[in-house]
Amino acid sequence: MSKNLSIAAERYASLSRRHFFRGLGACIALPALASLTPRAAFARAGKAPTRMAFVYVPNGAIPAAWWPAGDGGTDFALSPTLAPLEKVRNQLQIISGLQDLSADPGPDGAGDHARAGGTFLTGVRIKKTAGSDIHAGISIDQVVANQIGHLTRFASLELTCDAVRKSGDCDSGYACAYEYNMAWRSPNQPLAPEHNPRFVFERLFGAGAPRDRVANLKRRQQEQQSILDYVLADARTVNSQLDGRDKQKLDQYLTSVREIERRIENSERIPVKNPSIDAPAGVPDSYAEHVALMFDMLLLAFQTDATRVSTLILSREGSNRSFADIDIAAGHHDLTHHKNSPEIIEKVKLIDRWYVQRLAGFLEKMDQTEDVDGQSLLQHSMILYGSGNADGNRHTHDNLPIVVAGSGNGTFKPGQYVKAKPAPITNLFLSMADGMGAKGVESHGDSTGRFA
């Protein structure tokens, strides 16, 4: 035992940045913990934490089938596309009028897919470049994660169901990074999402059989720590010789290392809640299964409070996937440019609905999962589902198809069709950030105030 302590002491002594984290650790009250067995007795230890997730679908949705009829309010019928959400209807807000005008062409010409993807959570005009110098902005999930991320083992979790990436150029002179990433830590550092459910699980809970997992995770983190100490010292020898953009790249490296260290620190303070289920085997062969599994990982991450902030890309903006299980062989993107052919529009509606069915499965499970205080996980969450493109045919970015599920611990009063006056979606993001307990966020991207 003492040997380990002395090694730990050496570690702590060698690098000064530690002091910052240790100091922080001492000030934060630990959140309430409960076992994962359902229906166990719960300690009344205060409110359950609020969670926030953004789920992205590409290429917009056919407006006629998406929007409910009527003027809004609590008494509305779900539209054909949204009908699969019937069971969780009283946890939904269907919000019209939201805009992402930074995705408009302006002086940049073509590239609406890259723009829709790159501006969705950042709300800024992205730089039109196919390679050097990608430049977007910080995304709202990272703004929140920066403030509350230290309360959980993972500040945020980035997920995707896209396993393959196209080679070469992506959209009309925009780099592929704008479409394949949703979360941006800084204007030039996108946070690459993970697509393999098994890897997600193992990062969260450790590898191996359920009873070995936590010990495996701890051991792995200890080994990681000593490696990280070494590479940081290496990085210092390199740093002095670089400048300009080279230094930026190395900074990305250093930030990444520190992020892992922070997570290890958090793990030492915050115990792992180990689910008793087996890890997923890997990437399933069918897309429907893949999507369902990723949603499961998201639920698990929230349920065990491994993180409270997440983004999930179901498929990147501009995706040209075909859908074998609903007998659609042509590509999604190609079909959305239907130019009013009724036959093709019907196909797109099927795809829109297919995605909503996956969402419905997830939301129903969230609704049935008990959180620490007996309420449902969904009530404590804000799940925003939608696209940065509204009408995929004409590439419009106002009146985006957006559904927000969950009450966010009282942030929202769901069960409504909200026909809002046109406003930037970033306004809604600010309200969500407030609900997450973020402070001092005056504006984000093109926001003009809070969402009314």
Add this chain to the structure above:
Amino acid sequence: MRAFPETCEGHWPVISSKRGSGIATAFAVAFTLVTTANAENSAVTEYHAVVSPILEQRCYGCHGDGYDKGKLAFDTLDTDAKILDPELWLKVLNNTRAGLMPAERKPKPSVAEQQKLERWIKYSVFKIDPRNPDPGRVTVRRLNRVEYRNTIRDLLGVDYNTEHEFPPDDSGFGFDNIGDALTMSPMLMEKYVAAGQAVIAEAVPTAPTKPAEQIVSGLAFQGTNAREKWGKRQLQFHEPASVATTLKVDATGTYRVKLNFSVDGNYFPDPGKARIVARIDGKEFLNQEFAYHDDKAFTFESTHKWAPSEHAITIELTPLVPPAKKETIIDLFVKDVTIEGPLEQSQWVKTKDHDKYFPRAIPQDRKQRRAYAAELLGAFAQKAYRRPLDDETGQRLATLAESTYRQPGKTFEQGVAHAMAAVLASPRFLFRLEAPAAHAVNVQVAEVDEYSLASRLSYFLWSTMPDDELLGLAARGELRRNLSQQVQRMLADPRAESLANNFTGQWLQARDAEGIATNPREILVRDAGEESSMRALREAWKRQDEPTAKKLAQFLDNLVKSKPEFDNDLRKAMRRETEMYFAHIVREDRPVTELIDSNYTFVNEELAKFYGIPDVTGEQMRKVTLPPGSPRGGVLTQGTALLVTSNPDRTSPVKRGLFVLANFLGTPPPPPPANVPALEASEADFHGREPTLREVLKLHREAPLCSSCHSRMDPIGLAFENFNGLGMWRDSERKQPIQAQGSLITGESFNSVGELKRILANDHRQDFYSTFTRKLLTYAIGRGPEYYDVETIDVIVKRLNDNQGRFSALLMGVIDSAPFQKMRVQATATVSN
């Protein structure tokens, strides 16, 4: 003060030769003094004196005297900054060289005028110094997935599948090895750390002895319906198979036998199923049903106590789908059987590779141990970091190893292994750090040091770390002296395949050939002009009119089945064709114009049948001479290019035109404006008749807004209409014969795709040389071309012209160029060790 370029003559003002030469000389001398005094002023003066008159004559019709087409009017350039704007003149240079400007058949500048224009642009605006060109800035390059995988393979002999483990790399300028585009994130960093540990765990033994291991290859299995594909033992799910082989052990003990195989289906969803039963000596250890999997690996093991003896291992496959429903194409590939044992420790043998990583006995004394650790780790880190190691790092590594192996229960080997894993997570391994040559002091541009050059060469030609020979030459400072021999050696090495695979994979999108979505049925039905039958079939289903539906479905099935099958194996062959074709041009030093047009290609039996080339049997890819008159030959008419430039349900002449303009001629049109209607909408204008694609596109181009770009792309793309969306030859589309004739915007006309290829290879050779050079240069240096690279590219193109266009001229041109050989030096030029 920049050096005055040698081509002074071009900078002298035009003086009428009728005047006395004396006055001309005096004028010239005076002019020289003025020029030497102030470079900028002289550039502007020269603009007014030399360049502006040319523009007035050739360009003002649209770009001056009140006209400003494309928002450009030369006579509104009123400040020095505007007159000397490099981005503007880069456009002028590119457009005039490509013959796109002056537009619409207006008279072009004379050769002399063009030369004057170019010289002014290159040397006065771009300020290129031909004797010391600016090598530009490359942002430090992180290893991409392919490079990481290859480097690990060459450093440790382990194959780490980065395609599965790492997220895809971001790309820029069409390539995934561009310094600026490659980013780092916390998740990726975690993966690097995990990868380092996994790789070391597989490569470096942590104990001196372990159970012996035997590997019996899958090919050793013989029996009924034992097939072979892609060099592996293959059993197919639709035919019963029974194969066996013998396992032999020489000592008494407990043995663990592992059977390793993979299941790989061609189509998803595939209803195929089979029961696999495996037995050793008649006793089952595997009896399970398997269904569709996408190249998934399985391992099944059983343990036995044996004396020295032989044992039979059998695999039996029983299809569970009736043979009448033969659609199923799922393969079982038997990888191998590994026999571990005897497992009893007393019988353990020396661990493989233990001597390789720990050549001497491990000392007992603490200090000696540490010194040994430092020695081993120093040697490893030196190779991993691709340059000599400083002492301080060596000591840090020894400390890390020591702190690990001094923990209770840990061995010396484990300590060293742990430190090796740390080396693989370091930025000095993950990034290609470069340094200027040692003698570079107080300069802005210098040669990179020989270690940096070694890495640049190996990552360019092999996509992996430099080997011992390269590093040895760099250590002795002799790499540059032996540069061309080394390049020859590297091209002959099998690792040079990486150049073909990775460069072509992206430049020609060969990487996409296997994954791109396509719908063979719809394409073939359209070719036959039977889309009405397809629609009728859908109607019949909707009405639940079974007899009609069955008849139509049968008719369409027969139609599709009469053509060669389009499956994953065919796509793989197409990708291999393009890669091998390029590799051939590299290795045999062929003229690069053979990329556009030739009389040979690479096929196997399946691909040959698809192309209609007779007398090819076997699944091996091989070079074939094309029959005379064959339209294949050159990459543009290979399956890959035709497939990746099509939509899932039809050809796309626009994409094909763009492919040629962007990748071969270097003049891609700007992206389309928003709200462009879909092509199919125009079909309504044909009043019930089904038009050919050519007819539809013509209607589409009639709007002037569209024709400016589409008249550049469409004629080229339409020349390829005889190749359908799968790359198959067809004579008609929608029951109408296909016409391939057209003309380029630069005036040349052609009647067939063959003629088009010849025009591209001959009349547009310079454009092709220039474009190909730019692409290869981008791939080699890891950044996109800037305006100041024009001279470098021109020099390489000249080299191509002087050497019958052979690939070696281009390759050595790139390697000898300033951007490849040199770097900009930072203000504080510290030379790293």
